[in-house]
Amino acid sequence: MKGFSCSGQVILISGGSQGLGESFAKRFVQGENSGSSDDTNNKVIIVSRSESKLQKACERIGVDGISLEQYVQGKDQNKNGNENGACLVYHSCDISSYTSVEAMFALLRKSELIPTQVYMCAGGSIPKLFVDLTPEELQNGITMNYTTAVNLSHVSLKHNVPHLLFFSSEVAFFPFIGYSQYAPLKQSIRSLVSVLRQEHSDKRITCVYPGNFQSEGYDLENMTKPSITKEIEGPSHPVTAAECRDKIISSINWGLDEITTDSIGWILMACDQGFNKHNTKQFMFIFSWIIGAILNITVVPIYMLICKFQIYQWKKNKNT
Template sequence: MFNSFDVTNKKAIITGASQGVGAEFAKLLYGKGCSVVIVARTESLLKQVVKETIDIHGTKKGNTISYVTADVSKYDQCERVLEEVGFSPDIVFCCAGSSIPGLFLELDEKTLSSGIDINYKTALYFSHVALKAMTKVEKPYKRHLVLFSSVLAFYSFIGYGQYAPMKAALRSLSDILRQEVLIHNINVDCIFPGNTLSEGFLEEEKSKPEITRIIEGPSSPISTEQCCKIIYSSLQRGYQYVTTDLIGYVLMSSSLGGSPRYYGVVQVLISLLFSIFAPIASIFVNKQIRDYFKKQSRIPPSSSSSSLSPEREQKDK
C-alpha cells in the first residue's frame, strides 16, 4: 500500500510534547526511525519523555530524540526553537492545547486569554515560523504540518467556550494553509480527536459543568497510545482530516463544506441525515439546558444584567 506518511529518516518537531498525545507521538515517531525534537515549557517533563522514549526503543543509529524548552504561544520563542534545532523540519506536529470547561459567563479574563494563547496562538505562531523554514527548502518527498484541533470544532456546546472556538479556528487555518503551501509539496493535516485518556483530560474533568456531562453523555476515552496509532494509520492513508472515533466521523460529515473528506459518498449521506435530525436533537438539548438551570434555581449571568446600582443606573439614564 502507498504510504503518504513515511517518517523513516525524517526530522520532526512536536510542540506540546511534554505529556499526552504529543509525548506519545514522540515515542511512536522515534520508534519508526524518525529524529524527533520535542518542545514544551516544562524542562523536567521533556527530560522524562526523552528518557522514556530511549528506555522503550533504545538508541538508534542515525536518529536522535532531543528537546527544546520554549513557550510557543510567543512568536519570538517559536523562532528560537527553529534556530536551536538548526534544520528545516520534514514533519511538524502542533499538539499544544488545554481545555478548561466552564460556563462562559463564569470564566475569568485570565482563563479566556489562556484559551486563546494555548489553543490557537501556539499553533498559529509555530506553523508560521515552521512553514517559512520549510518553504525555503524544496524536497522531493511529501512533508507534513499536522495541526491538532478537536471534534468540538464540528459540534460545540455549552461548557466549552474557552476551548472549542479556538479549535474551530484551527480547522479554518488548516484549510487556508493547505492551499498556500500546495506548490511546496507540503501536506497540511488537521486532527480532530475525541476524548483521550491523557493528563489534560483528567484535569478537564475537574471543572466540567454537570450540564456539559449530561449533553456529552457517557464517554469511554481511548488511550493516548491508541489515539496516536489511529492518527498515524490515517496519515499513512493520505487522510488530511482525521478523526479518532465513529462519532467524530459522523460530526465531521455534518459540516463538509470544501474541506478534505474520505468515503465522500458516505459522508454526503450522513450530512443529509444530520441536517434532518440535528434540529430535532437541538430541541432536546435546549430542554436539558433549561431544566438544568431550573434545577439550579438560578438564572445564569447575562449581558442584560447591570453591575450598576438601581440609583446609579437611574442617574445615568
C-alpha cells in the first residue's frame, strides 16, 4: 500500500464548490471532525466551472480563498489560510475540456502547486427513464461523470501525481431502471481504475462507491427520480456529506482502495466479484468473496425476480 497522509499535502478537488468535494476541502483546511490539527497543514485547490460558486464555497469553509491566478502572481499567499498554515486556492475550470485541464496544471506547476492527491468528485445524476432524457442530459451524463475523470486523471498521471481518488457509485454494481444517464458512466470509471492500476502500479489509485449522502445534487435527483426507481431503491436515509467523507478518509487510512460507505454498498460489491477484482483492497475481502458467492446462488436470483415483478406492475399501472 502506498502511504496516505492528511498533512502537508497539495490536494486538488474537482467538484469542490459543493457537496462531497466541498466537505473534503473543509476537512483538509479546517480539520473538521479530524481530531488532529495536523490534518489542516495542507494546500487545497478546489475546482469547479463557476467562480461565484467557488467563492461561496470558500465562505462556507470559513477561510479566505485566493484564486489560482492570484496565487501564481504571489498575491496574499500567506494571508488566505488559517492559523495552522493551511491554504485554500480556487480555480474556475471546465475539466470536461482537456486543454483547460492542461492549462490549469501549467498554472499549478508555475506556482509549485503540483498535487500530491487528486479527488475527482465532479459528477451528477439526472434519474429519468431513458427516452425521457433530453439529448443535452444524455451528453451531460457522459461529460460530468466520465470525461471529467478521464481528462483530470490523464493529465495528473502525466504530471506524476502519486495518489488519484476516483468517485464511482453503488449503482456501478447494480444498475437499474431510471439510472441510464448515470450508471453506465460510473461502471466505466470502475473499468478505467482497473486498467490504470495495472499500468501505474507505482501510484496509489483509490475508487470510492458512495451511497446516498445529503447534498444539493441529491435533492435535485429526487425531483426527477421515477417512482419505480424509488421503489427498487427502497427507503433512503442519506448520511451527511461530512459523515460520508469521514468514512472514506478512515477507509483510506486503513489501506483500503475499493471503498463503500454503507453496508448495502459492501454487499453489492461482494456480489460483483470477478475478473480483475482479486487484487483489490476492500474491507474484509475474503469474507466478502464468500458472502457474495452464497448470495449470488441464493438471494440474488430471487431478488431479481422481485425487481422484474415490480417493473412489470409499474408498467401495467402506468398503461391503465
